[in-house]
Amino acid sequence: MRIEEVEVVVVGLELRTPIRSAGLVQRDKTTLFVKVTTEAGSSWGECTAYPGARAPDPTPEEVEQGALDALVRRLVETCDSGVESALDLVAACSPDSVGAQSVAAALEMALLDLELLAARRSLADAVGATRGEVETGLLVGIPEGRDLGRFVEEVERALETPTRRLRIKIEPGWDRLPLEALRERDVEVPVLADANGSYDVRERASLRALDAFGLRCLEQPFAPHELEAHRRLADELATPVGLDESLWSVERVREAVRTGACGVACLKPGRLGGVAATIEAAAACGSAAVDCFVGGFFESGLGRSVNAALAGRPECTLPGDLGDPANYLVANPFRYLPTDGGTVGLSGAPGLGSSLVVELLESRTLRSRRVRLRP
């Protein structure tokens, strides 16, 4: 199968409601997709770069003119334009930044779909999923103006669904209050609190106080580079300390689980470099008996279907961020897998398990450019 063309398509997606986490409000979800065309047809990949991204993740503008250009150029110059050799090239490109990893993941996604369609094989089978359905959980952000009434309303709405877990966003000054409100409600599903790196390493005492709430995990209290501070905190807390932004490469995941800095890992395939990298990262967690789940970047149905298949691996022991994109995207240009709000059914059909809704993508395309590999 020969690659004829790679197209980079920037699509203006938007979130239904702004999502607030520590130091970040997301509204715009402009997303970069890549389309790889062969004589057999076209497949798509989704890049997790997002507008206003928080370190270590990149914005679409950063990767569009940098890492993506470089990778496509490399594909044109060095690849014999076969899908398999292109996959090898993506795997061997030893990305030197999270931006490079996010575009490698996007290109890998499209190439993998082409390969799986040709082999009549499902992604769930190819990644070693051992379950036919995976559990999913809901996220409740920081309400505007830290309005506790709005927070409680959102929690109650979430608990009316069959969600298997609740993940709330916290930051200094917004931690005990929402957690007390949750405790009053006797929430039965596991609760994770995600601080997105917003605490200073000297605020360990206020984090120790959160032990009283019986959290399943306190996620990313400190900045991404503070691995040692997370390890020390893990020694002091009964609550498992989770990492997310700190896990920006497979090597980082290995280091974090080896040193005891990470008791729960949030694995984000787009950040780690794609499917193959996530399988390696999950295996590292599994062999260290560290619980992990697949996190997300509010992807469309395409990226999220890939995440769901990976979450079917045996090492993924906690529900992931795998809810239906229709819950948060105004328009989802790629169909998602069947979900009942608590579980997602993996696809047994050949390919990634997602399909394009052409008119939704075309009507929201902001710009695109094509690179021909063969005349």
Ligand SMILES: [Mg+2]
């Ligand atoms: Mg997080």
